[in-house]
Amino acid sequence: MAGLSNMNFLLLITVASTFLFLVGVRLYFTLYHNKMEVPVIKSADINISSSKIDEMIRLFQIYSNCADLKVVYERQNSYIKTFCNLNRKKKLIIIPTITINSVGYEIDYILGRIWTAAKIYNKNPNIMNYRRLTIIYPIFFKIVYYAFLVFSIILFILSKVDYENIILSNSFLFFLYRIPILSITTIAAFLGLIILFVMAQNSKINLEDYYEMEVSVFVKDQLVGYQSDYLAARVYSRSIPYLQIPIMKFSRSTDNIKYFGPFNLF
Template sequence: MSSVYHVNLVLIITVISTLVALFSIRFYFSNYYNNLKVPIIKSADINIASSKINQIIKEFLFYNKCSELQVIYENQANYIKTFSGLDRKKKIIYLPKIQFNSVGYELDYILGRIWVACRLYKNNNNIKYYRSITTTFPLFFKIIYYSSVVATISFFIFWQLAPISIKENDFLIFLQNYPVLPSTSLAAFLGIIILFLISQKSKSNLEDFYEMEMTEFIKDNLIGYKEDYLAARVYSRSIPYLLTPIFRTWKQVENQKFLGPFNII
């Protein structure tokens, strides 16, 4: 067999190895998620009334100078990622309910998600950057990656089975002799991994930005719930990951564990 065949075989094995690597990452985080115990915050208030939540939401929108926005806080059929809850045209923030065992977590979740949506609504460059590295660019690289992986494997199999007459096509010869498809797969995989690492390291900066802008609101508007909220903040900051890719086996999200207001599962 020619050296070109052996080179392409090595590249195919490498590309398949990247699939195994992505599977392993997802397996690791699924195991982390399944074993995570969300501590209960000791509080006099186990639940918070819907009327109080609506009042806090209204005050927080006013605090962020986004009173024209409407927040829909209810059970959603599908998971809505942190930076995807804003419908700019309709001026609506979609906020899916998830499982909370303490009032502080619910407040941290609601305020954090609304804060992100308001910053996106006002085209804040910092939040747009976090959205880019966690959502926009990864999606771009994943589309390229999975498309090129399918094309790479398909072409390798096709070339082994194709008759000689078809192999004389100049374009097919080019694809066989120059590893454009596997190289694209590997480059896209590298992009996915780099963005993943950058996102994880940026979590503390995002948390700092959020807390810096929340100081006045907490002092003036969370009377009676301040300690619960601050305890939830400690827990949220203890989660080291901004991205937690897991194997999702459900469509409903209300039983989802709380990993902080910004964590993307």
């Protein structure tokens, strides 16, 4: 049984290492977010009026085939991720205001959020795949990872507290201890999260291409005076290599969220 105990201990160390790795990744991106300076786009207009924004939203909804939805662009109590800002039941597209220092960024942000919500509303297969890749699948793997991580730790503690009376006397617990399904599943879920994370980053270029291919025509026709601002915002968004930026948010407020492009997931 000593060999079995040592194996479980080594697996638990491996599981703990995966947790420390995830914390380290989140810490890295938090520092990356804090140090990143969002360049100001030089423009004739320092800001865009509410009436122009409302008109732009109305026209783009028609262009994106989602005119029957209501767009709510205002301060929210918490940050709402891209691919999650459509309330299909209430027919709402919710766009939380964030810190934006240039007109071009604001235009790109609003159009990008409406565009993704419209694609999801119309069940576009490409955007639905992006949503599954960046939102749905990671949630599943996170639930599995953290649940089995906790169970692995509890089982190991029980084995140290009273191995004979707790583990040996219970056939199910002994089975889990003898065949370390909990630790192996935790490690497998961790690998799944890493694979999804890498796939999401690699898909950013394709997502940006798809967005620009459709939206650039609208900007050229309807936002002539802001075309250069929009193009500058596009250059900035493409310069950021990450689609997912897992930062440590000590507050659900959007006040300290920097603009990293319309598709970045914090």
